[in-house]
Amino acid sequence: MMDSVKSWMQEQKMLQDGEAVLVALSGGADSVSLLYYLKEQSRTTGWNVSAAHFNHHLRGEESDRDEAFCRDLCQKWGIPLQISDADVRGEADRSGESEEQCARRLRYDFLQKAAAGSKIATAHTLSDQAETVLLHLSRGAGLRGICGIPPVRENIIRPFLRITRDEVEAYCKENSLLFITDSTNTRREYARNRIRLDVVPVLQDIHPGFLKSMDRCTAWLRDIKEFLEQQTQDVLTKACTQNGYRVEELLKHPPAVRREAIMELIRRAGGQAQALHVEMVEDLLSHPGGADLSGKVRARQKDGLLQVQPVHGKEPQWMEPIPLKEGTFLLPSGIQMTVEAVGIDEKENFNKMLFNNAIDCAKIMGTAMIRRRMPGDRFHPAGRGCGKSLKKLFQEAGVPLEQRDLIPVVCDEEGILWVSGFGPDQRAAIGAGTRRLYRFESVRR
Template sequence: MNRDVLSATKKYDMLSYGDKIVVGLSGGADSVCLTHALVSLMDSLSLEVEAVHVNHGIRGEEALRDEKFCSDFCKSLGIKLTVFRFDIPLECKKTGESEEECGRRIRYECFKNTAGENAKIATAHNLNDSAETVLLNIVRGTGCKGLCGIPPIRGNIIRPLIMTSRDEIELYCKENSLDFVTDSTNLQNEYKRNIIRNVVFPTLQKMNPSVFSAFSRLTENAADDEKLIEEITELKYSECKTSLGLDEEKLLSYPKALRRRILMRFLNENIKKDISAVHIYNAENVVGTAKSITLPGKTILAHRDGSLVLSEKVEENLPFSVTFNVKDGIVEFPYGKLKIQTFTQKDLQN
């Protein structure tokens, strides 16, 4: 198993001599395996390893059990553990996120706060997780980027187990006499990922026992293709940018796939809201026409002097009524203020 971890870190250049690593530790088999494997490399690579555990406040006694397990496990390894506690259901009510989205955001915030600017964050995503992510993306509707799976490296976040299957991870734990805890919600098919993990992939494995290796090849090839396409997009994007927006004639001369990429880059760069595939599709239908569309953030995509341009939507002045007394003073109404001054008939005659 150590060879697999070293293979992943070497292939993707994850670790350097003397690195400080903050590991996300849930107590499950994946994170226990990762933490143990990294600790085993501390001497040879002069690594400094510590762990972070996040109690989401969702599973009651089971969550407390996981927290205690992580504490005992880190003591046995002789490494520091930082525990964060949250009430995720309450946080969701404030933000409108799902528990899954909110929990993930808060976990990464905790990891980043602990790591600071100099440490690397190691998460226990593995080969199965990446394949599940690809299938989820396909079900939702995705392009090439969604076929790339979970990236081995993203900024200072590394995933040393990304080439290792869940079966190999559990075997490693068995061979090294490592206990771990099981999150009972992972066994419940209420979440989409659990359905894919517990129902879909077991069926696919009957068709192809090496299905996870097949998905691994797919994600690696897709990632290589995505890198090339992004490099071409960057070049062409810079060529068709104007002082106003995008040169519409040049944009029309590009293949449709490249045109979509450039539009996606343009909209994401200029609109601080989530841009979906629907927005890109609608924007593409505007190119070469006289049409305009409204995008998130009250933004208009329109045409000016041969360029596609973005502008802020101007609200229409709707009819209104104001009741006020006729006397000296200021009356406020929806679109401004009205100053009133009264005069007598004698004043007007003078």
């Protein structure tokens, strides 16, 4: 089993020798096995392995038991451990999220802070993958949802995504690994538990190779998704005007591309691209009017133009300029910004789309900063003609006035290096001589 994990990690380029990795440790069989595996492999790879545990305080004394178990385990194995906690129920009430959504957000925020830019390893298995895909299918998810859990996303890696939960538990038994069990795992009021306990066994009875088949299927779907996303960017570029997206252009394209374009617009506006919301926007393409999408996003079609925009209560505020550094952090504007410095050889599979979100480190002049737009800013988009003022660029791209001050801009002492959504400046673009780069991602939270 572990030979399979090793090959999978190499195939996905998850970790380089000597690299630091933080394991998300719950105390369950999956995360204990992952921590043990990485610890043992570090003897030959030089990985700097540490762990982090987040106490959600959702299960009373059992939550505290989990924390104590993780403390004792890491002390026994000599592994550095970081611990944090939160009142998830209280925070969920304040934010309007479900407890599950809130717990996930708080947990990953903590993990990113604890990792400080290094890799984060989570112990998701092929069994988790199958449950996730089935759950998303039951809710009418689009292509992104049924692709399941990605093996690598930003600095998050999932070494166990090709092996099953049964294989993990066998590994625990083989190595005499102790672990704890979440008592809520058997409660059928949770949809995921019902899928794991009732649905998956039936599918495995029908086809014993169900989980491995699901693995192949999600891999194919991820390839299709990547192609479709590239097509979508082309469609949105053609349809974009100063005041919205031309309905006539959107309707020229096949339904699959059109729906993906709608989902991308909803995500850009800070919404969740659920099937119902996509149908509502599709209906607007044929019938002018407006639609509220879950209270966070509003779509409108008027005079042949489609607009999909966030609904703001209190407008987010921008911060003072901050130094460019690695890590993931939430800006006061409501934008989550991820900055990663990598060697070009570490990103052999970088495609053109990803290069549009990167700059050459060697071309930075002086101190680089992240800031909002400033009067007089000029930008020369790499490979796209002459330079122009940032104000004019935003106008031509149809960026709503109220959003223009929220867009992250990376600059140095010579001017703009990169603009979120528009890519690098010509002088900072990746070239044949690039050896090290900064890669960026920004999403509205």
